[in-house]
Amino acid sequence: MVDINKQEKANILALKDVHSFYGQVEALRGVSLQVKAGEIVSLIGANGAGKTTLLMTICGKPKAQKGEIIFLNQSIVSKPTHEIIRLGIAHCPEGRHIFPKMTVMENLLMGIAETSKEFFKQDLKRIFDLFPILYDRRTQRGGTLSGGEQQMLAIGRAIISRPKLLLLDEPSLGLAPIIVQKIFATIRQLNKELQMTILLIEQNAYHALQLADRAYVLVNGYITMQGTGQELLTNPEISKAYLGG
Amino acid sequence: MGYFLEQLINGLSLGSIYGLIAIGYTMVYGIIGMVNFAHGEVFMIGAFHAVIAYLVLQALGITLLPVALIIVLVVTIFLTSAYGWTIEKIAYRPLRGSFRLAPLISAIGMSVLLQNYVQLLQEARPKSVPSLIQGNISLIESEDFSVSISYLRLFIIIATVVLMVFFTMLITKTALGRSQRACEQDMKMATLLGINVDRVISLTFVIGASLAAVAGLMFMLFYGVVDFYMGFIAGVKAFSAAVLGGIGSLPGAMLGGILLGVIESLFSAYFSVEYKDLAAFSVLVLVLIFRPTGLLGKPEVEKV
Numbered sequence: 001m002v003d004i005n006k007q008e009k010a011n012i013l014a015l016k017d018v019h020s021f022y023g024q025v026e027a028l029r030g031v032s033l034q035v036k037a038g039e040i041v042s043l044i045g046a047n048g049a050g051k052t053t054l055l056m057t058i059c060g061k062p063k064a065q066k067g068e069i070i071f072l073n074q075s076i077v078s079k080p081t082h083e084i085i086r087l088g089i090a091h092c093p094e095g096r097h098i099f100p101k102m103t104v105m106e107n108l109l110m111g112i113a114e115t116s117k118e119f120f121k122q123d124l125k126r127i128f129d130l131f132p133i134l135y136d137r138r139t140q141r142g143g144t145l146s147g148g149e150q151q152m153l154a155i156g157r158a159i160i161s162r163p164k165l166l167l168l169d170e171p172s173l174g175l176a177p178i179i180v181q182k183i184f185a186t187i188r189q190l191n192k193e194l195q196m197t198i199l200l201i202e203q204n205a206y207h208a209l210q211l212a213d214r215a216y217v218l219v220n221g222y223i224t225m226q227g228t229g230q231e232l233l234t235n236p237e238i239s240k241a242y243l244g245g
Numbered sequence: 246m247g248y249f250l251e252q253l254i255n256g257l258s259l260g261s262i263y264g265l266i267a268i269g270y271t272m273v274y275g276i277i278g279m280v281n282f283a284h285g286e287v288f289m290i291g292a293f294h295a296v297i298a299y300l301v302l303q304a305l306g307i308t309l310l311p312v313a314l315i316i317v318l319v320v321t322i323f324l325t326s327a328y329g330w331t332i333e334k335i336a337y338r339p340l341r342g343s344f345r346l347a348p349l350i351s352a353i354g355m356s357v358l359l360q361n362y363v364q365l366l367q368e369a370r371p372k373s374v375p376s377l378i379q380g381n382i383s384l385i386e387s388e389d390f391s392v393s394i395s396y397l398r399l400f401i402i403i404a405t406v407v408l409m410v411f412f413t414m415l416i417t418k419t420a421l422g423r424s425q426r427a428c429e430q431d432m433k434m435a436t437l438l439g440i441n442v443d444r445v446i447s448l449t450f451v452i453g454a455s456l457a458a459v460a461g462l463m464f465m466l467f468y469g470v471v472d473f474y475m476g477f478i479a480g481v482k483a484f485s486a487a488v489l490g491g492i493g494s495l496p497g498a499m500l501g502g503i504l505l506g507v508i509e510s511l512f513s514a515y516f517s518v519e520y521k522d523l524a525a526f527s528v529l530v531l532v533l534i535f536r537p538t539g540l541l542g543k544p545e546v547e548k549v
C-alpha cells in the first residue's frame with residue numbers, strides 16, 4: 001500500500017496520446033495531459049483549436065479513436081457517456097444548454113437525476129448560497145433567464161452532484177464584465193473552499209492563466225506548451241498570441 | 246337537446262380512445278423526431294391481447310367483471326408494451342444517426358410486418374367478443390328530454406381521466422418524467438448529465454404502447470370486434486389528432502383526439518355516417534391552414 005499522504009497530488013484525470021475525429025477530420029492529434037487532485041487546470045487556444053472537442057472526448061462524445069483516458073485509476077475510453085458522467089465527472093458545456101422549458105428547480109434536479117439523492121437538500125442549499133439569484137428564480141423557466149443567470153444555473157446544475165472533476169467550457173462567454181468577475185470568483189471559491197478539481201476552457205486567456213495552477217496551450221489539436229499559470233502568463237510567445245500584447 | 250348530449254358523450258368516449266393512441270405518436274415524435282407509423286399496429290395488437298386475455302379468462306371460468314377487466318388490463322398493457330419496446334429496439338435503434346427518412350421507412354415496414362404477422366397467427370376473419378359492460382345510467386330525466394349514458398362509455402371516460410391524471414403526474418413530477426422531458430428538449434445535455442438516453446427512449450415507447458394497449462382494450466369493449474387491419478385507420482386518425490393538437494404536445498394529443506371524436510360523432514348523428522371521416526379530416530386541414538403548428542403546438546423556437 002502506498003501512503004495516502006504521498007498521493008495527495010494523485011492524477012484525477014490523465015489523457016495519453018488521445019486522437020479524436022469528426023468523420024474524416026482529425027480534431028485532436030495526440031493530446032496528453034493530466035489534472036491532479038485539487039488543481040485548476042486551464043486550457044487555452046484559438047477558435048477551432050479543439051478545446052471543446054477535448055472536453056467532449058473526455059465524456060465519450062466523440063469517442064477517442066486512439067489513446068487512453070484514465071479517470072480515477074480506471075480507463076474510461078470505451079465507456080458510454082452516461083457511465084463516464086456517473087463516475088463523477090460534471091460537464092458544464094459551451095453554450096450553457098439549460099433546458100429551456102424546465103424551471104430552474106427542475107434544471108437543478110437534473111444535475112442529480114442519476115446520482116445520489118441522499119444529500120439533495122444540503123446540496124440545493126449550497127447552490128442557493130452560492131447563487132442567491134437562482135433561489136429567487138427557482139420557479140421560472142430556464143429559457144427565460146438572462147445569460148448570466150443561465151450560466152450560474154449551468155454551473156449550479158453541474159456541481160450539485162459533488163463531482164470529483166468539473167469540466168467548464170467557456171463559462172464567461174458572452175457575459176457582461178461584472179458577471180464574468182462573479183463567475184471567476186465562483187470558480188476560485190469552488191476550488192479553494194470545496195476542494196473541487198477543475199479543468200477550465202477560456203477564451204479570456206489572461207483570466208484563465210491567473211486562475212490556473214497549471215495550464216496547457218492547444219493549437220490545431222496539439223498541445224504546444226504547458227506550465228504553471230504564472231509561467232505561461234509571463235511567457236512572451238503566449239502574451240503575443242493570446243494576451244494581446 | 247338530449248340527443249345532442251348523448252352524441253357528445255359518445256364522441257367523448259371515442260375521442261378518448263383516439264387521444265390515448267395519439268399520445269404515443271406525439272411522445273415518440275417529441276423525443277426522436279420521427280412518426281412511428283407502426284403505432285397503429287401496436288394499438289391493434291393491444292386489442293388482440295385484450296380479446297385473447299378475455300377468452301382465456303372465460304375458459305378458466307373467471308367471469309366476475311371487475312376482476313376479469315383488471316386482469317385483462319394488466320396482461321394487455323404488459324404484453325403490448327413488450328411489443329413497443331421490441332419494435333424500437335429492432336427497427337429504430339439501429340438506424341439512429343442515419344439519414345432522416347431511414348427510420349420512417351423502417352416504421353412503414355414494421356407496420357406491414359405486424360399486420361401480416363397478426364393475420365397469419367389470428368386469421369383475417371374479425372374476432373368478436375360479447376359486449377361485457379352493459380346497461381345505462383340515467384343522467385337527466387325531465388319532461389322535455391332525458392339523457393342516459395351507458396356504463397361502457399362512462400367507464401371509458403372515467404378510465405381515461407384517471408389515466409391522464411396518472412400520466413401527467415408521471416411526466417411532471419417524477420425523475421423519469423424529468424429525464425423524458427430533458428431528452429426531448431436537449432438530448433446532448435441530458436447525456437452529459439448522466440442520463441441513459443437509450444433507456445429513456447425505450448421507456449417512451451413502453452409508455453406509448455401501454456396507453457395504446459388501454460385504447461385497444463377500450464376499442465374491444467366499445468365495438469366488440471377486432472381485426473388485423475383496424476390499426477391502420479385508427480392510426481391515421483390518432484396521428485391526425487396528434488397533429489391537430491400540435492405534435493409534440495401531450496395535452497394537445499388528448500385535446501386533438503377528443504375534438505376529432507366529437508366532430509365525428511356529431512357529424513354522423515346529424516349529417517351522414519358515410520362522410521364522418523371527411524368531416525374530421527376537413528377540420529384538421531382547416532386548423533392546419535390557420536395554425537400550422539396545431540392547436541397547442543408552439544412554433545419551433547431556436548434554443549439558447
Ligand SMILES: Nc1ncnc2c1ncn2[C@@H]1O[C@H](COP(=O)(O)OP(=O)(O)OP(=O)(O)O)[C@@H](O)[C@H]1O
Binds near residue numbers: 022
Ligand atoms: N460536430 C462537429 N462536426 C464536425 N466538425 C466539428 C464538429 N465540432 C467541431 N468540429 C471541428 O473540430 C475543430 C475543433 O472544434 P472545437 O469546437 O473543439 O474548437 P474550440 O477550440 O472549442 O473552438 P472555440 O473556441 O471556437 O469554441 C474545428 O475545426 C471544428 O470545425
Ligand SMILES: [Mg+2]
Binds near residue numbers: 052
Ligand atoms: Mg469551444
